[in-house]
Amino acid sequence: MTSLEAAPAALARSxxxxxxxxxxxxxxxxxxxxxxLIVIALWIFCAVFPGLVTPHDPVFDNQxxxxxxxxxxxxxxTDTNGRDILSRVLAGSRNVLLIAPxxxxxxxxxxxxxxxxxxxxxxxxxxxxxxxxDAVMSLxxxxxxxxxxxxxxxxxxxxxxxxxxxxxxxxxxxTVRAAVLTEGELDYVQAARLRGERAPxxxxxxxxxxxxxxxxxEFTVRLGYAIFTVASLTFIGFGVAPPSPxxxxxxxxxxxxxxxxxxxxxxxxxAIASLVVAVNLVADGVREVYER
Amino acid sequence: xxxxxxxxxxxxxxxxxxxxxxxxxxxLRGISFSIERGRSYGLVGESGCGKSTAALGIVRYLPRxxxxxxxxxxxxxxxxxxxxxxxxxxYHARAVSMVYQNPGSALNPGIxxxxxxxxxxxxxxxxxxxxxxxxxxxLARVQxxxxxSVMGRYPHQLSxxxxxxxxxxxxxxKDPALLILDEPTTGLDATVEAEVLDLVAQLQAELHTAxxxxxxxxxxxxxxxxxxxxxxAGKLVEEGPVGVVLQDPRHPYTVGLLRCIPRGGxxxxxGRLDTIPGFLPSLGADIPGCVxxxxxxxxxxxxxxxxxxxxxxxxxxxxxxxxxxxxxxxPRAEVADIxxxxxxxxxxxxxxxxxxxxxxxxxxxxxxxLVGVSAAIWPGETLGLVGESGSGKTTLARAVLxxxxxxxxxxxxxxxxxxxxxxxxxxxxxxxLQMVFQNPDSALNRRHSVRRILLRSLHKLAGVRGTEAExxxxxxxxxxxxxxxxxxxxxxxxxGGLKQRVAIAxxxxxxxxxxxxxxxxxxxDVSVQAxxxxxxxxxxxxxxxxxxxxxHDLGVVRYISDRIAVLYLGRLMELGPAxxxxxxxxxxxxxxxxxxxxxxxxxxxHRIKLEGDIPSAxxxxxxxxxxxxxxxxxxxVCEETEPPLVAVEKNHLMRCHIPLEELxxxxxxxxxxxxxxxxx
Numbered sequence: 001m002t003s004l005e006a007a008p009a010a011l012a013r014s015x016x017x018x019x020x021x022x023x024x025x026x027x028x029x030x031x032x033x034x035x036x037l038i039v040i041a042l043w044i045f046c047a048v049f050p051g052l053v054t055p056h057d058p059v060f061d062n063q064x065x066x067x068x069x070x071x072x073x074x075x076x077x078t079d080t081n082g083r084d085i086l087s088r089v090l091a092g093s094r095n096v097l098l099i100a101p102x103x104x105x106x107x108x109x110x111x112x113x114x115x116x117x118x119x120x121x122x123x124x125x126x127x128x129x130x131x132x133x134d135a136v137m138s139l140x141x142x143x144x145x146x147x148x149x150x151x152x153x154x155x156x157x158x159x160x161x162x163x164x165x166x167x168x169x170x171x172x173x174x175t176v177r178a179a180v181l182t183e184g185e186l187d188y189v190q191a192a193r194l195r196g197e198r199a200p201x202x203x204x205x206x207x208x209x210x211x212x213x214x215x216x217x218e219f220t221v222r223l224g225y226a227i228f229t230v231a232s233l234t235f236i237g238f239g240v241a242p243p244s245p246x247x248x249x250x251x252x253x254x255x256x257x258x259x260x261x262x263x264x265x266x267x268x269x270x271a272i273a274s275l276v277v278a279v280n281l282v283a284d285g286v287r288e289v290y291e292r
Numbered sequence: 293x294x295x296x297x298x299x300x301x302x303x304x305x306x307x308x309x310x311x312x313x314x315x316x317x318x319x320l321r322g323i324s325f326s327i328e329r330g331r332s333y334g335l336v337g338e339s340g341c342g343k344s345t346a347a348l349g350i351v352r353y354l355p356r357x358x359x360x361x362x363x364x365x366x367x368x369x370x371x372x373x374x375x376x377x378x379x380x381x382x383y384h385a386r387a388v389s390m391v392y393q394n395p396g397s398a399l400n401p402g403i404x405x406x407x408x409x410x411x412x413x414x415x416x417x418x419x420x421x422x423x424x425x426x427x428x429x430x431l432a433r434v435q436x437x438x439x440x441s442v443m444g445r446y447p448h449q450l451s452x453x454x455x456x457x458x459x460x461x462x463x464x465x466k467d468p469a470l471l472i473l474d475e476p477t478t479g480l481d482a483t484v485e486a487e488v489l490d491l492v493a494q495l496q497a498e499l500h501t502a503x504x505x506x507x508x509x510x511x512x513x514x515x516x517x518x519x520x521x522x523x524x525a526g527k528l529v530e531e532g533p534v535g536v537v538l539q540d541p542r543h544p545y546t547v548g549l550l551r552c553i554p555r556g557g558x559x560x561x562x563g564r565l566d567t568i569p570g571f572l573p574s575l576g577a578d579i580p581g582c583v584x585x586x587x588x589x590x591x592x593x594x595x596x597x598x599x600x601x602x603x604x605x606x607x608x609x610x611x612x613x614x615x616x617x618x619x620x621x622x623p624r625a626e627v628a629d630i631x632x633x634x635x636x637x638x639x640x641x642x643x644x645x646x647x648x649x650x651x652x653x654x655x656x657x658x659x660x661x662l663v664g665v666s667a668a669i670w671p672g673e674t675l676g677l678v679g680e681s682g683s684g685k686t687t688l689a690r691a692v693l694x695x696x697x698x699x700x701x702x703x704x705x706x707x708x709x710x711x712x713x714x715x716x717x718x719x720x721x722x723x724x725l726q727m728v729f730q731n732p733d734s735a736l737n738r739r740h741s742v743r744r745i746l747l748r749s750l751h752k753l754a755g756v757r758g759t760e761a762e763x764x765x766x767x768x769x770x771x772x773x774x775x776x777x778x779x780x781x782x783x784x785x786x787x788g789g790l791k792q793r794v795a796i797a798x799x800x801x802x803x804x805x806x807x808x809x810x811x812x813x814x815x816x817d818v819s820v821q822a823x824x825x826x827x828x829x830x831x832x833x834x835x836x837x838x839x840x841x842x843x844h845d846l847g848v849v850r851y852i853s854d855r856i857a858v859l860y861l862g863r864l865m866e867l868g869p870a871x872x873x874x875x876x877x878x879x880x881x882x883x884x885x886x887x888x889x890x891x892x893x894x895x896x897x898h899r900i901k902l903e904g905d906i907p908s909a910x911x912x913x914x915x916x917x918x919x920x921x922x923x924x925x926x927x928x929v930c931e932e933t934e935p936p937l938v939a940v941e942k943n944h945l946m947r948c949h950i951p952l953e954e955l956x957x958x959x960x961x962x963x964x965x966x967x968x969x970x971x972x
Contacts, residue, residue, distance in 0.1 A: 187735040191798065194693060194714060195752040196722045209739035 036281030058091035088245040106165030111172025119180025220283035298369030300502030307362035317576020332503035334517035389463035395455035399447035406443025412465035453484035486888035515890035532609030554851035565822035641668035649700035676853030684862035723802030732791035753802025789820035868944035877955035
């Protein structure tokens, strides 16, 4: 009975092989995704090799006349400490590019686990977790962050990572839970139960691979929020402190001087905006391709 | 054709392509047929042959990548392909109607039925006030008993049969020249299907509408249509009057299709079902010769080289086959018959359920899904479960597997009482009771390879792993006739039939003693269904496995079952050997179920109408639960006393007040006249 498999197998194999590359192809074909990826790549390059891109030292004080408005010599002007703002902006991506993805990763992993557990067990577990999640989500993000920092009693890069991760996990868990509820209705889950599988195996080996699409989408969308949140927390004083050239730290330092020294705030702010927009462009593309 | 009476539908040489990855792939390869006013035309074929695409082409409602690349379509004399977008809207609004398979998704869940039906009239320019009255009339016309109350309800509050009536009422609002029904009864119970089909036939006669009926079910086509066209790979391979084509098929594909279907009382011990080997050509394949040549046992060089022209094999009956004279002698694909040892019912049964009951608590109501069901299954035996949806078939199967814990009674395996829920059962018990699901897409994890799926089952059910498991996987695949190459593939890469084989292999990984089969072939085409049924029978012959087999297809149940249990409202109404239950005398409910099935041969049984839907299990009728719908009700005793389940003859249990001999006389006399059903 070899003829049984012959025809569709060959056909279907080529179709399945293309499924993944088809997604990539669709992603790369989108112009907005490409623009977003280029911007992100440039900022990553700056973060990894600041020495190659900055025309001047970004940290050392009193290199130039302070408070110069943008000129050909200093395209973004200089700050009150006599440093080249262009150099500081180019060197300032490191902090946010480290914290935001790490925080998003923690949030996505925690949220996925939480979503799998609540969606799989439902009932009392789901109800209890649901109320806690409601409570966390009802508080404004910054308030929660301040509460956690006060409770821990110290601040710093890794505290910020942990805080954002914790705050994001309930949001991610909601999305994952919805997907798990749908998957749980399918017969393969029932079949796994009927052969005596334990809950962790069913959750992580059977269901998880099938809910990866929403997880990936959620990760990219959360990343945009994370960058914004890192900037916000740094702005109000958590995380890094001067003289670090971090964008939000620069804004924190100079925003009171915005009149007349607007350039000291504007260029770091534009840098943050460019990164957030770029990440969201990619996130939109990813969502479109994965949620078709 | 004279100008004053244009054909309701004329399709000539219609060619249609789908553009996939930049290449135009032909889906319809030049089909021609026509329907006269007031006539009905059936289009049959397996999934993927282009039936629905043909319908979408006729209404010009193709997906974005679909394009009509040649030919002509005219409806009531109007050239459909020449219509401007604006004219097309008018054509959709007034000339054609379409009814799809799933009425639940054809109705807007958020709008009351009355408003939706009225909307069908307002688009025709009827005023809002009149539209409501017209909607009420339309619902009355489709035999909805209380139109005013139905109009106030939302679609989800109606049963599937009622929903389909509402959709039909809307489709007929404009008095269309052409009504297209695309598998309109596929998701419905046989009894409801029969009612909807009767309704369509009656309305068609009244309104003189032309009907294009698309179905994979030859019985339905035989009952509903004047003419039939058999579609294969985008070509009409045979066409003619329905009786002629189905009784004297002249194309090997039609012959093959008819042979795949278990009918005419054929049973597994009579022999294996014939199948159609091979697969439908892939979408848009370049086929120089006959489209069916690759799967045809009669094909010769000429068939592969040049396409056969339309041959008029008799007046008004055409076939595209060089060998149409020999078509009926098509060699059988499955030759080797297997010996099924007779079932020995002397020792202990394999599985026994005693007084099994299940009560669900829903919104303060007690729903009795299962009431005192007792039966037994012996090794190597198949017990078929039949009944309408809501009769408790699935609950019984789930209680046996321990997916739901019974409220009363227990399941015994080889004399041992099993734990009520599977979580508490031992591994030995779990491996003894396995399940094959209805939908293989849902039953297989789409992210796992076939090898991984089977290895895991071998590990959990047979307790083997490592290199031994690797060899066992290959052996397991062989047993369900899967090639080793399939193992590396994922379910998406497999056809429906192959997926179901994987699901069967998984259930058989631990050498089960009883496999629950819940509609295992209803998602498959008939030729694939035949192959799967053959496989199940082979496995039974090899391993003496028992099946608890659920299906709404009575031909399938009869083929595979040794004994049949008929359930109604969670109660066992009849239990006996398959032939006895099917041939009668049988319980009035079984009689009605059987008479509802449209047969290919036509005629035969007289239809017995069952009034209304199955009653709610939360408030079952007094006395005999079937008395509210029973066409053979004898009087007050039926309403007051529930008849016991007694052995009316050897091995044949029945729950009815009418003595067996009287049933025999009544049932040989034919269907009861409607007035005999009124209480005395």
